[in-house]
Amino acid sequence: MFRKPETVGWKLIAALIAAPTLLPLTASLGSFTRLDAELWSHLSEYVLPQVLPTTLILLFGVSLGVSLLGTALAVLVTLFEFPGRRFFSWALLLPLAMPAYVLATVFVGSLDYAGGVATFLREHGVMLPELRNTFGAAIVLIAALYPYVYLVVRSSLATQGARVLEAARGMGLTPAQAVLRVALPLSAPAILGGTLLAAMETLADFGTVAAFNVDTLTSAIYKAWFALFSVDAALQLAGVLLIVVVVLLMLQNRVHAARRTTQSGPPAMRLRLAPIGAALAVLACTLVLLLCFAAPALQLVIWSARHLADVNAQLLGSATNSVLLGVIAALLIAFLAVMLGYAARRSSSRTVQWATRTATLGYALPGALLAVGLFVPMAALVRHVNEALGWSLLLQGGLVLMLLAYAVRFTAVAHAPVQAGLSRIKPSLDEAARLAGITGVAQIVRVHLPLLRPGLAAACALVFVDVMKEMPITLMTRPFGWDTLAVRIFELTSEGEWQRAALPAIAIVIAGLVPVWWLVRHLDDGIAGARDIRGSST
Amino acid sequence: MSRVLLPLLLLLCSSAAYAEGLTVYSARIEDLIQPIFKRYTDETGVPIRFITDKEGPLLQRLQAEGASTPADILLTVDAGNLWQASHLKMLQPIDSKVLQANIPEHLRDPGNTWFGMSIRARTIVYHTGRVKPAQLSTYEALATPAWKNKVCMRTSKKVYNQSLVAMMWVELGAARTEEIVRGWVSNFAAAPFASDNEVMDAIVAGRCDVGLVNTYYYGRMVRDKPELPIKLFFPNQSKAKGQLAGVHVNVSGAGVTTHAKNRDGAVKFLEWLSAREAQALFGGMNLEFPANASVAPDAITANWGSFRQDPINLAEAGKHQADAVKLMDRAGWK
Structure with a gap:
């Protein structure tokens, strides 16, 4: 068994990583001592009865949609061979780079009654249904968030899928049976991990539902705060939201407990689809890519073409800042996620379990509330230090504060793929390495990291694009005069200049393409597609 | 404990001191304030630094920072949030003859803690x-x-x-x-x-x-x-x-923060902002109407015709x- 000191160390590491998240959680809990009975009677009579069902329907719809779409596409590109597979394999990740709030605006702007597409169709006798409702918001969120599931499941299947499928086929199962009975159950933790990310993002989303004027729990939080001037009520509503998240996390835990582990081995052949199947596969991938990425991107290009004068030093500066932040945050947060994953691997204590759960909660909190929940207690601390010591410190120095806040928000994003990767490395491998004298850090670096590479690459890419898209934390913690692309979008859209915002949005998408491309290289390198790469490089 | 915490805290902080300059917390976007600030700096030599965010987070931030705040001025795009800031005692009364003369009574706080600068x-x-x-x-x-x-x-x-x-x-x-x-x-x-x-x-x-x-x-x-x-x-x-x-009508307006380090400089800036030249620029850039009634609106907005504003004080809203x-x-x- 493991030695005790090591376990204590891991417990401490996990607790440290989770600690900053406790600030906003404590703020939410603390707010319940200041209940405003009159305000709550209004909220419970006129607000909650509307927003709670909407939130749950949206949550269920998006979760179902992303898990089906993401898994189906991942199965298609990892286990089967069809024309264009290599292209679709990475191209299907592209919607990841498109912020959901941008997609929502494009969607409403072209498909609502007054929009270009809707007007064209109406003139030709086709009346589109009303889309500014929960259904429309769910469609956009599915389109924007399915890549989370696709990416995680894809890396899970890439390390094991084809080989398992081959074995299952050897035992006489049809391809469909092999996928449903063998490959998918093996990927259950990955499917669930990706879906949970999408669910948390849906709960925290404000921009998309605002574009559709759909009221969710998060809209109610902002209403209480901005319109009813009650931060306390906002924090209390956030407490309600956190309960939903904790329930989701517990559900996930149940499935994780029942997970199976295997190890990756030599690559296997993908199954070649018959012509009809191949045609359907191409059609499905093309449609998804067209609707979730190509068409909205084209609309953005058309809009930004009218504002090319905005391509200036300021835009380039914002882009540089965005990329810089994204890269540093990705590396830092992936590292934290690995530490958290190892803590859970080495110590099954309750401390570590709770620390892991706590550290991943930040992703489900509405961004502005999380920003304030972190900033306010720290600013208060700085104020006390200033008063006690006669200093004049300002809680706003360089990028450290921003990175800390990003870590609280995005640890969950990195944790899911890393955890899925770790769960496939059998504990017996650790024992074998230990017997061979490889322990501690050396074991991680020499034995685990090579196996973890797909998960790590996914973690870095997800955090990078998420940081690029992030608004409220960036707004609150950035140094004076420091803009990012997302801040530019915020500035323009807050005065209703959506078309001018298309340019920074395009810049975010383009910057997001780089990690997606890099990620795919890493995912395929050394795993299922190894022979192609080795073949071409020698 | 404090031996560990203090250096950590220092890592997150910078110095709040901003000698001779002004610090603005603004809910009005950069494109609509930067040219004004630049004009002021060119004319007076006073540098202005600013951050933009939504009103809610800016107010929370001001409150949390308390006496440590670097902000001299809070700028918003509606009177409700100015009223809220004033209500939470984050703005201080300004006894300025210039502001009282330039800004009509219904567009400023009866307690003189904030002043409308453009009409929406x-x-x-x-x-x-x-x-x-x-x-x-x-x-x-x-x-x-x-x-x-x-x-x-x-x-x-x-x-x-x-x-x-x-x-x-x-x-x-x-x-x-x-x-x-x-x-x-x-x-x-x-x-x-x-x-x-x-x-x-x-x-x-x-x-x-x-x-x-x-x-x-x-x-x-x-x-x-x-x-x-x-x-x-x-x-x-x-x-x-x-x-x-x-x-x-609503206003985009401003007030001087309770803990302003450069109170006099902040008042001078607001007075400058309420006067003829800045008024034309401040509202005109976004096709808003100037708050100062003696300043004519620009050609485009004037073309829509003149109208009687609701004269009740915006603080009520x-x-x-x-x-x-x-x-x-x-x-x-x-």
Whole structure:
């Protein structure tokens, strides 16, 4: 068994990583001592009865949609061979780079009654249904968030899928049976991990539902705060939201407990689809890519073409800042996620379990509330230090504060793929390495990291694009005069200049393409597609 | 413990000191303040640094920083949030003859903690082909059955609608206001929209005939496409009883923070901002009206015609904003 000191160390590491998240959680809990009975009677009579069902329907719809779409596409590109597979394999990740709030605006702007597409169709006798409702918001969120599931499941299947499928086929199962009975159950933790990310993002989303004027729990939080001037009520509503998240996390835990582990081995052949199947596969991938990425991107290009004068030093500066932040945050947060994953691997204590759960909660909190929940207690601390010591410190120095806040928000994003990767490395491998004298850090670096590479690459890419898209934390913690692309979008859209915002949005998408491309290289390198790469490089 | 915490804290901090300069927390966006600040710095040599964010987070931040705040000035795009800041004692009274002379009484705080700097009028926009101006009269009239299925509105979550309803609450009473708001809601031709632009798009596309928008959104839209069949109408000009006393206006305005390090510099800047030259620039850049009544609006906005503003003090809208929001919730205005 493991030695005790090591376990204590891991417990401490996990607790440290989770600690900053406790600030906003404590703020939410603390707010319940200041209940405003009159305000709550209004909220419970006129607000909650509307927003709670909407939130749950949206949550269920998006979760179902992303898990089906993401898994189906991942199965298609990892286990089967069809024309264009290599292209679709990475191209299907592209919607990841498109912020959901941008997609929502494009969607409403072209498909609502007054929009270009809707007007064209109406003139030709086709009346589109009303889309500014929960259904429309769910469609956009599915389109924007399915890549989370696709990416995680894809890396899970890439390390094991084809080989398992081959074995299952050897035992006489049809391809469909092999996928449903063998490959998918093996990927259950990955499917669930990706879906949970999408669910948390849906709960925290404000921009998309605002574009559709759909009221969710998060809209109610902002209403209480901005319109009813009650931060306390906002924090209390956030407490309600956190309960939903904790329930989701517990559900996930149940499935994780029942997970199976295997190890990756030599690559296997993908199954070649018959012509009809191949045609359907191409059609499905093309449609998804067209609707979730190509068409909205084209609309953005058309809009930004009218504002090319905005391509200036300021835009380039914002882009540089965005990329810089994204890269540093990705590396830092992936590292934290690995530490958290190892803590859970080495110590099954309750401390570590709770620390892991706590550290991943930040992703489900509405961004502005999380920003304030972190900033306010720290600013208060700085104020006390200033008063006690006669200093004049300002809680706003360089990028450290921003990175800390990003870590609280995005640890969950990195944790899911890393955890899925770790769960496939059998504990017996650790024992074998230990017997061979490889322990501690050396074991991680020499034995685990090579196996973890797909998960790590996914973690870095997800955090990078998420940081690029992030608004409220960036707004609150950035140094004076420091803009990012997302801040530019915020500035323009807050005065209703959506078309001018298309340019920074395009810049975010383009910057997001780089990690997606890099990620795919890493995912395929050394795993299922190894022979192609080795073949071409020698 | 403090030996560990202090260095950690230092890592997150910088010095708050900003000698001779001004620090502004602004909910008005960079593009609409940067040129003003630059002009001021060019004229006076006083550098200005700023951060932009939404009002809610900015207020929380000011409150948390307390005496440590680097902010000298808070700038917002509506009176409700200025009222809230003042209510939370985050703004200090400024006894300035210049500001009192330049800014009309109804556009500044009775306690002199904040001052409107540009006017954002919320008025009726209509389709020129389907509505004759003679059919239009007041905000209140849009609640009558004649406008069934003809009205488009932005969401009640937007502060401009909240302050309009709050003013009605003040001038017409809660019961009458709720009756009017319910009338509007029952006349909606479509679910409320996320932006003023969408309201105008819907009118142009024929989904509805009238709506309420801030004038500068209209100004921007027809500047790009002058051929659009929409026009502004300024309601409530008759001074009759039982209706708002004029066109509802809100302000983009500013106040000096309670813990301003450079109070005198902040007051000087606000005085400069309220005077002729800055007024033309500040409002004009965004097609808003100058708050200073002695400054003529620019050519585009002047072209829409002059109108009587509702003369009731805007602080009242701030005071009753929460009531207005609850009222709109009850009336089912999403």
